[in-house]
Amino acid sequence: MKTSAIQKTDWQGVFAVPPLARHRDAVRSINWEASGKIAAHIHKGGVTRLIYGGNAFLYHITLAEFEALLDWLSSLDDALWAIPSAGPSFGRLMDQAPILRRYKFPTVMHLPCGDPRDAKGLEAGLTDFANACGLPLILYLKEENNFGADKLAGLDAVARMVDKGLCIGIKYAVVRQDPTQDAYLTALLERVDKSIVVSGIGERPAIIHMQQFQLPGYTTGSGCIGSAFTQQMFELCQAGDRAAAAALRERFIPLEDIRDALGPARVLHAATTAAGIAEAGAIPPFLTELTSEQQAALPAAVASLLA
Numbered sequence: 001m002k003t004s005a006i007q008k009t010d011w012q013g014v015f016a017v018p019p020l021a022r023h024r025d026a027v028r029s030i031n032w033e034a035s036g037k038i039a040a041h042i043h044k045g046g047v048t049r050l051i052y053g054g055n056a057f058l059y060h061i062t063l064a065e066f067e068a069l070l071d072w073l074s075s076l077d078d079a080l081w082a083i084p085s086a087g088p089s090f091g092r093l094m095d096q097a098p099i100l101r102r103y104k105f106p107t108v109m110h111l112p113c114g115d116p117r118d119a120k121g122l123e124a125g126l127t128d129f130a131n132a133c134g135l136p137l138i139l140y141l142k143e144e145n146n147f148g149a150d151k152l153a154g155l156d157a158v159a160r161m162v163d164k165g166l167c168i169g170i171k172y173a174v175v176r177q178d179p180t181q182d183a184y185l186t187a188l189l190e191r192v193d194k195s196i197v198v199s200g201i202g203e204r205p206a207i208i209h210m211q212q213f214q215l216p217g218y219t220t221g222s223g224c225i226g227s228a229f230t231q232q233m234f235e236l237c238q239a240g241d242r243a244a245a246a247a248l249r250e251r252f253i254p255l256e257d258i259r260d261a262l263g264p265a266r267v268l269h270a271a272t273t274a275a276g277i278a279e280a281g282a283i284p285p286f287l288t289e290l291t292s293e294q295q296a297a298l299p300a301a302v303a304s305l306l307a
Contacts, residue, residue: 001074002081003104006168008195014234015049015219016042019269020056021280028282030065032072037278045227053085053109055221055265060284067099074103088113090125097132107168109138118148123157130166138169144184159191173200179208203252207245210237221268222255225275226305254301262294274298275306
């Protein structure tokens with residue numbers, strides 16, 4: 001597992017956001033063997049950056065599971081950059097901080113908080129967490145109000161954290177009907193260096209984010225299944241071949257449509273099993289697994305990612 005300090009060039013790539021497999025036992029314990037198969041499949045396709053976050057249901061992970069996850073991530077191949085996520089609440093962050101301190105991760109991502117918050121308060125709490133765990137953070141902007149109702153005050157807080165070295169990367173994942181029109185992203189890039197901002201919504205807006213907004217890379221859920229194809233798409237974007245990248249992106253749309261309709265994380269979990277990569281197993285509460293009728297659409301949706 002990568003432990004060296006992060007350079008700006010490290011953001012130039014595809015960041016897979018994999019599921020964590022679980023057993024179908026009474027406590028839905030994490031299946032490390034199956035999770036390893038998922039990580040190996042992603043790596044085999046050429047993707048070496050892994051963020052364990054929402055698709056791994058880390059919002060609902062216990063502290064004991066969190067420590068076990070860090071142990072497991074630390075054991076992964078040195079060619080992989082494995083990034084854990086923490087939070088989202090302040091109390092959970094501070095409980096996780098001393099656990100993170102025992103390891104050599106170069107960064108940790110903060111999961112977006114939906115609880116009462118404002119820009120200065122969140123900035124203060126995340127500063128406390130960064131100091132407590134001894135790591136710079138990746139901030140995850142999933143909604144315009146993630147840093148409070150005052151959107152521009154929130155972006156100013158993000159910029160201050162970047163300037164202070166408390167934040168070294170940003171996952172930008174605000175969904176737009178037309179990603180070419182994004183005043184919030186534009187305002188963010190007026191405040192921070194675009195070289196540390198990664199597109200965070202999968203393949204659908206990635207080409208526009210990389211070419212129009214010049215972001216260095218993107219995250220992917222469906223690319224955990226089609227890792228070779230998403231790596232090729234990234235390389236085409238880097239080369240400026242938008243038409244070829246767009247043609248390759250079409251392979252991802254059937255599964256992305258189902259994920260948008262039924263929930264990205266739980267669909268990816270079931271799709272990993274449907275693709276034959278590993279038995280992903282149960283998912284933790286507060287979500288339920290797909291019904292058998294919903295799962296029936298998955299084999300056709302993943303077929304184009306495995307060809």
